Amino acid sequence: MKxxxxxxxxxxxxxxxxxxxxxxxxxxxxxxxxxxxPEEKLASAKLMKNPVVADAKSIAAGREIYYGKGLCVNCHxxxxxxxxxxxxxxxxxxxxxxxxxxxxxxxxxxxxxAITDGTQYGMIAFGDNLTAKEKWEVINxxxxxxxxxVAKNTSAKSEQK
Ligand code: HEC
Numbered sequence: 001m002k003x004x005x006x007x008x009x010x011x012x013x014x015x016x017x018x019x020x021x022x023x024x025x026x027x028x029x030x031x032x033x034x035x036x037x038p039e040e041k042l043a044s045a046k047l048m049k050n051p052v053v054a055d056a057k058s059i060a061a062g063r064e065i066y067y068g069k070g071l072c073v074n075c076h077x078x079x080x081x082x083x084x085x086x087x088x089x090x091x092x093x094x095x096x097x098x099x100x101x102x103x104x105x106x107x108x109x110x111x112x113x114a115i116t117d118g119t120q121y122g123m124i125a126f127g128d129n130l131t132a133k134e135k136w137e138v139i140n141x142x143x144x145x146x147x148x149x150v151a152k153n154t155s156a157k158s159e160q161k
Contacts (some may be wrong), residue, residue: 030091030092030121032092032095032096032102033102035110036110036114036120036121036123037110037113037114037117041113041117042110045109045110045112045113046107046109046110047109048107048109048112048113049109050108050109050112050136050139050140051136052133052136052137052140054140054143058136058140059137059140059141059144061134061137061141062134062137062138062140062141062142063141065130065134065137065138065141066141066142070126070130070134070138071086072138074086074087075087075090075094076094076095077094079145080098080142080145081096081097082094082096083096090121091121092121094122094123095123098146098147099146100147102146103143103145103146104146108136108139108143111139112135112136115130115135115138115139
């Protein structure tokens with residue numbers, strides 16, 4: 001898919017949510033600490049290792065995606081707090097990446113799966129619109145909002161430290 005198509009898709013999806021005011025059914029699921037990857041995929045998601053080392057280069061590439069073609073900033077906000085303008089109608093809102101408790105319970109593989117498949121509460125499924133490498137890079141960048149909090153045994157970077 002071309003970048004312009006991705007942009008359109010995201011704009012349409014965002015507008016649809018704003019317009020219809022979709023409120024997903026509530027359950028205990030609003031707690032951001034509750035896993036978003038469905039039960040049947042969770043174990044394998046947790047086993048996935050981030051193959052992209054979180055060095056300055058991959059973090060910079062991830063930053064480009066976050067503020068650029070990924071449009072993550074629209075919903076997750078300038079400083080990762082989940083307060084972007086496109087995220088206002090979601091309940092629960094877009095994830096606040098500065099929540100260190102959340103950073104500490106999620107593995108990179110879970111984030112990768114959520115970015116690929118989306119979540120039941122409205123995180124967009126990026127599918128193949130980002131390459132695997134781009135997803136790992138943007139995950140490395142998202143981790144920088146967490147001030148070093150990261151689930152153990154999750155990524156190349158945690159082995160590096
Ligand atoms: C249209 C708004 C929107 C955009 C654009 C968006 N997100 Fe999200 N995102 C959400 C919402 C809403 C949630 C919370 C959903 C939930 O609680 O299940 C979320 C949740 C997440 C989560 C948390 C999953 C978890 O396990 O807790 C991650 C990681 C994430 N987004 C990454 C990204 C990345 C990376 C991008 C850009 C490539 C992006 N998002 C773009 C709305 C968005």
